[in-house]
Amino acid sequence: MTDVQLEQFRKDTRAWLEENCPASMRSTFTSEDEIVWGGKKAKFANPDSKLWLDRMAERGWTAPTWPKEYGGGGLSKEENLILQSELKRINARQPLYSFGLWMLGPVLLEYANEDQKKRHLPPVIRGEIRWCQGYSEPGAGSDLAGLQTKCEDKGDHWLINGQKIWTSYANYADWCFCLVRTDTSVKHEGISFILIDMTSPGVETRPIKLISGASPFCETFFTDVKVPKENMVGRLNGGWEIAKRLLQYERSNISGFGSGARTDVVDIAKQNVGLDEDGRLDDRDLRARIAEHKMFERAYALTAQRAAEEAKAGGNVSHITSMFKVAGATLNIERCELMVEAAGSRAFGWAGEGYSPDELAVTRGWLRSKGNSIEGGTTEVNLNVVAKRVLGLRDTQ
């Protein structure tokens, strides 16, 4: 595409966004309820957010680079960069948060057959179906390939029995992408990737409470659940490769997640620690550590930008998703710890009066952040991946 065409694309995009992005969608979220996850049970706190989602989905711009034939935007990388920068320019909200967009879609595009793509991709793009991830089991976390959930061939359908844990948002999800065991005699080669309708008889979810309070995490039980034959993605016993690819997408997404708190650590520190006569934070040690953190944050952002440019130039950067996952999780956890320290006793509230919503968000955000180094593969496991896949170090024999 020529520069002239790209410039025209920018002009058109800007004009379209000007006309179609509601004013109330041009600001950062103030509370988690405003985030749109889509699905059949979706609730829209603000009617504008429904409008915004529908308009973006109509153009395929919830999945800008996916092919048009499945409802995607069909944009090139360059066009997508322009779209993203135009969205950023007006501080537009993401119209849709979705495991379907971030994780499932990309692997369906790569591994699914034509029928599966036609059936499952469009509703993801339009935010009509919400997906959850059935990977972890009580006995299979880091050692994911140790999973036991049984999937038997019953001729005209699959029969599934077993338990998943940590299925985020399973209680709101319409469908689940799931790893199941189809051969017990081998480990990695006995796993298949399957799509399960959460309304199927025999599926049950129970919420798990976290240290940060009520949570969207669930245990999911499958008892004699019948799944149609056509719901298996890829070949029988060929699920591990798909599972790993999906994890790459998951890791690159998690690493970009923010703290949830709206206030900046510097503002919190200024408010609660105060300034000395030279206008510096009145705690030199904390000030130095915040500065160090700010540098980490900047280095991370610059590196993400560099990786994006390298990817655009055709370089293969998929192998460093684990590096980003580790760094992103560390960064967020560190920020949350600093916020709690800077806020002092203002961070010790839990509920009720006496604490502002921002302060309570700092406290809850801090507790939630501990999951960043666990979800999507723990920091230890991701360091293993970097050591082996990137640095080429071997396993102990």
Place this chain on the structure above:
Amino acid sequence: MTFTLSEEQTLLKDSARDFCREQAPVTRFRKMRDDKKNGRDPELWAEMAAMGWAGILVPEDFGGAGLGYVGLGLVLEQAGRTLVASPLHSTALVGASALLLGGSDAQKQEWLPKIAAGEITVALAVDESAHHAPAKSKLKVAGGKISGAKKFVADGHIADLLLVVGGDGLYLVKADAPGVTKRELITVDSRGAADIDFDNAPTEKLNGGAKLVEQVLDRAAIGLAAEMLGQAQEAFEITNEYLKTRKQFGQYIGSFQALQHRAAKMFTEIELTRSCILAALDALDRNADDVSEYASLAKARASDMLHVVSNEFVQMHGGIGMTDAHDAGLYMKRARVAEALYGGATYHRDRYATLLGF
């Protein structure tokens, strides 16, 4: 901002890499040290000048190549890889940029062609105590004469022209001018340095005042960070190779997770720091208004990162890493000096916080 190198820059980088590997490997540094040259290798500097490196920043009108800071940064990085002892940083970067930013036409005319040709070397005299504190200068200047004492001037023992930092600006002093006394220091990194006293020495002031001082110090910090990145990259690659070849307990030591995780973390730190340094060099070429922020970011992170990587270089090599015959020690000694020069991590964190307004 862009992280994508131009064709010209890529060529420059590749030729620098080949040159340093072939003409200036660590063995050359080692020989220079063993011959007790204290950082002097004028033949090498002449070869580097012949490659055009002394004039990378200097515009073509003054006999240089005018290739910019990203280009020079890439060369400094390659030189860092093999611990090249040369006045590339002090002369081609600091000297050239100071004259370009603050020199009068006559001063540029006089010095820039000589810098570009590799005929003279320059050194930046900034610190007056054991720690970097440019704001606390006690330098006195009156009637074109300068007095004061500067400590640990990098390349000061070999420089022909001195750039002297005062609270209110930057001064040019010829190293052989009356009133200039140098004491050569034999240093841990084998690069040498000098304590220099000025007693009513004749001087010329450069234009730009305190702003120029800041600009020049920012450039010194960014350029040194680029050199440090190269050192760290090389140290890391050698270490990683050792992890793959050294066996203990019947295993490659690199298969032990305690070491794997430390290696993976070093890799991450190096990659994050690389982005900061490239961004800082790019900010210089764009003449961006937040260069100081980038300078402190790059230097602080490079200092912290190289500190860890150089220590692990020794530790992960075990006993052999403690021997003088191994290169690890050379990298660690150079690392400590580079970490502190033009401000260490603490100094730049403090400055960064101030620049960000807290």
